[in-house]
Amino acid sequence: MLEITGLRKSFGSAQVLRGVDLSVRRGGVTCVIGPSGSGKSTLLRCINHLEKVDAGRIEVDGELIGYRESGGRLHELGDRAIARQRAQIGMVFQNFNLFGHLTVLQNLVEAPIGVLGLSRADAVERAREKLRRVGLEGREDAYPRQLSGGQQQRIAIARALAMEPKLLLFDEPTSALDPELVGEVLAVLRDLAEAGHTMVVVTHEIGFAREAADDVVLLDRGEVVESGPPGRLLDRPSEARTREFLQHVR
Numbered sequence: 001m002l003e004i005t006g007l008r009k010s011f012g013s014a015q016v017l018r019g020v021d022l023s024v025r026r027g028g029v030t031c032v033i034g035p036s037g038s039g040k041s042t043l044l045r046c047i048n049h050l051e052k053v054d055a056g057r058i059e060v061d062g063e064l065i066g067y068r069e070s071g072g073r074l075h076e077l078g079d080r081a082i083a084r085q086r087a088q089i090g091m092v093f094q095n096f097n098l099f100g101h102l103t104v105l106q107n108l109v110e111a112p113i114g115v116l117g118l119s120r121a122d123a124v125e126r127a128r129e130k131l132r133r134v135g136l137e138g139r140e141d142a143y144p145r146q147l148s149g150g151q152q153q154r155i156a157i158a159r160a161l162a163m164e165p166k167l168l169l170f171d172e173p174t175s176a177l178d179p180e181l182v183g184e185v186l187a188v189l190r191d192l193a194e195a196g197h198t199m200v201v202v203t204h205e206i207g208f209a210r211e212a213a214d215d216v217v218l219l220d221r222g223e224v225v226e227s228g229p230p231g232r233l234l235d236r237p238s239e240a241r242t243r244e245f246l247q248h249v250r
């Protein structure tokens, strides 16, 4: 469902992604781990077109991101086509990025109306359904600050789901949470995976990756070193660089 080949991205003279190849199958959680500065967030930002890539291909559900191909050449997409692609790729951030002056429900309805053209009644119905999905029914009229960090992160997940994206990206979704709230987010991710959603989660928490992931990818210095199910990659890594990283974080 997500196919990345030869992805390169530099900031000035710093090469951050140095030819990333990654294949993510449909349905399930893929956790991306790796040292600080290895390019994990940049990878997500390239998939969601928050960064323009220097080289390489990203395909989501068979659709090339950022370009159209014709006559064997790539042509950059215009702003509207890019906005349409971005709407199909949900992104959930560490610090939730909710609108504090809007209620929980209002946080979920504006984008489906503005970007997808849903009627307000349909957007409200969809928002209620997504809030039920993350266990927040009954909290529609609260303001985000009245809820716990775990609940706020679940609102952010519901807001991403309200766009009915093909792919969901999470950048350190539990880093801002007290440890006892991490389980709430883990349970939602596993529930969404069971329902067939495809998710890529950047995390520095190896314990979270072990419990959340169907597959784990180790990114180091802008390259994929190794990938595989958590039981194998985290307990019996094949590559020396993976062993070195895991020794460092334990």
Ligand SMILES: Nc1ncnc2c1ncn2[C@@H]1O[C@H](COP(=O)(O)OP(=O)(O)OP(=O)(O)O)[C@@H](O)[C@H]1O
Binding pocket: 011, 016, 034, 035, 036, 037, 038, 039, 040, 041, 042, 043, 204
């Ligand atoms: N917009 C930018 N301009 C310049 N440098 C950037 C920019 N974004 C990221 N970088 C640099 O790219 C490198 C990789 O950053 P990135 O945030 O992708 O790493 P990461 O693996 O997610 O790190 P962490 O685990 O610490 O969040 C870092 O050295 C960072 O300073």
